[in-house]
Amino acid sequence: MNFQSFNFESSLQEGLDAMGFDQPTPIQQMAIPVILEGKDLIACAQTGTGKTAAFVLPILNKISKSGSSTLNTLILAPTRELAIQIDQQIQGFSYFLGVSSVPIYGGGDGVIWEQQKKALETGAEIVVATPGRLIALLAGGKMDLSTLEHLVLDEADRMMDMGFSDDILKIVNYLPQKRQTILFSATMPPKIRQFSMKILNKPEEISIAIGKTAEGVTQSMYSVYDTQKEELVRHILSQKQYEAVIIFCSTKDKVKALYKVLKKGFDVEAFHSDLEQMEREKIMSAFKNKAVKILIGTDIISRGIDVVGIELVINYDTPSDPEDYVHRVGRTARADKEGEAITFVNPKDQHKFVRIEKLIGMSVTQNPLPESMEKGPEYAGDKPKKDFSSAAPDRNKKKKKKKKPSGPASETPREHQKPRPETRAPKSDQSVENSAPRPESKPSKYSQRKNVIEP
Template sequence: MKFKDFGFTADVMDGLDAMRFVTATPVQAQTIPVIRKGVDLIACAQTGTGKTAAYLLPVLDRLVNGDHKGTTTVILVPTRELALQIDQQIEGFSYFLSVTSLAVFGGNDKDLWDQQKRALTQGADIIVATPGRMIQHLNMGYVDFSAVKHFILDEADRMLDMGFHEDIMQIESFLPKESRQNLLFSATMPPKIRELAKALLNNPEEINIAISKPAEGILQAAYVVYDYQKVNLIVDLLKGKDLQSIIVFVSRKAMVNEIVRALKRNEFNAAAIHSDLDQNERIEVLREFKNRNVQILVATDIVARGIDIEKIDLVINFDVPNDAEDYVHRIGRTARAKTKGVGITFINEDDQVDFYKIEQLIESTIYKIPLPPEYDEGPEYNPESKMKKKGKGWGRKPNGKKNNGKKYKGKKPFKKGNVK
């Protein structure tokens, strides 16, 4: 379906033309007509399917066609990175429109707080906010949401995972009860999302798009390794490869800087991003990565659903994510917008059951690549056996010590030499 077939106003179409948006994605083709009817909607769509444009475009079209004063749209998101990303998309789509927007997120910068306060006091048309910071402003008493017509939850499952349920409900209490359209977008649809939808939405229509499946353009593979082999394996996999943009996802932020140091020692252009960085530092790292000034981004899951960068060539899961759904979001950073990409996962002995659950979720067996011949042999991949032995010492290392997230200290040195 073409965007011209939706009947958007000329100004909205001018913005789409400038951004070279021609053909709608499946989630856009299915949700835009529903949203334009003014009914509530619950939509399940994975990362990278174009859902942000799916709700922004009909909202912007309605703002152009109607008279409005004050804030008309509140969008809640789990992370500041996603808030900034959506605000940037609003800028692009509304280039020819008289629409104002602001991303509202946390930080210790007084100037940032004052800027947010001014926009909220003056009534910016669209507010994109993280729940915690939005609550802080609402509690100060100067925010007027009486004119809100659209209440949108993006990445709703992630917000609930982060403990924002009470904040969401408190923010909703400041909004008008009548004549308000509620839109809930989520990558998964667990019972807690159903409960939230019942509390917020009125007779919603429901749309499901490719639930919990990686994009078809992603080549998936895995290595079965001991922890002590992982850092050097990353270095060896990347040497001599002509790859512009790579993301390495790490479960523990303590490992992020160690990986970056190893990459830099081997003359790779790498940068770290995790929660210990302040907001300005995180924005700068993402900007440098997006502009291709940084080749390798080593990140915790803080950016798993909060980054929208085209043409990421490779995603490496340094650790198997505990939640099978997070695997889909991690590798979903590549192969966006029908491009091709590669997702590689490192599986240690303790992570085999979790990886087996991922394979069950995506209904596919992921190829296990043999380690290079100069490497020590990795652990045997046998998750079914480990599931049977769970609770009886399963997943222990050859030295009898269970891996509790620390580097494995085996008897054999790596590759007959020192760690890189």
């Protein structure tokens, strides 16, 4: 199958040809016909599978075919980064169509808001928004959604995790009941399925390789103590001249700390929530343009960052959620390219990595530490050791237990008995001993459009 099989409008197909789009991915093959038919859809597909094009292309085709000049589609995304990315892809696909889009998101200054407002007043067929900013616009009576025909929820599971379910239901109340609703999610827990039933009408369902990593990713791990991580990451980055690397840390404090260490010898930037929006956009633009080679961040960049050519992903900390591992690794080996993913696993995170291996259905290769480094902890696979401390071995010596006194307790009256020595290990030790790991587009051909209600 190729894209010509969908019988898209000639102007849309011309754009795809110009961009080098030939064969659709599996999710595109399955989702595009359903959306073209006008049916509601629940689609489960991991990051890096081409799901954005899967819903954007059929919607652009329908808008182009109808000649609609009013607001036609609302796309909700969990983060500003993903909203910007989707808007950029729409601009690329619609270059020969004259269909316009505008991203609406919070966190910017007054200049950004004025730009967004002006775009709405000019008119756009597609709005890509984060729920929080859109709620503010709707509450202030600033938007008219009465002409809406399509509602798309992208990364629905992420929006649920971020607490946007109530905001989404409020937004839905502003929309026409007669519409096509499309929900894309990387995972499909029960709460997503239950939520989808509230806003979708007899949806078709598609699921593509949940929990599987891309075939082009070479995955490996190091079993390390926390004190060895900095030396190991410097060693890895020194082995070759990487053009694009992402390092994931579990917290923004670790991102900042690692940035201070690596900036002395590498071309690196830190990406975290404490940065102003303009700073974040500047850093991301530099990374996409290869002006910055290494990006350190939290899971805020594990979804919604579409950068082709990322050679290496390093999990500085093992992800707590196995599905987050899939999203992180999905940053590399995109668009049928190859990539590498390396994970650092300390003793207390071994059970997390066991769950990751079970989800992806494979055992990840363990790399030996460089000869210049001391020996790391033993990785026991699906039988983690009881010692879950991430400190060095010499700090983990076990204390000997005292023996119980011998002789019957009845020989001396209770009130004359001396206190018996403690025969059990302290509670904190016992809990460790007995705990088990849980498992740029051309001007639009449409004119005088308005999506903003005049006061």
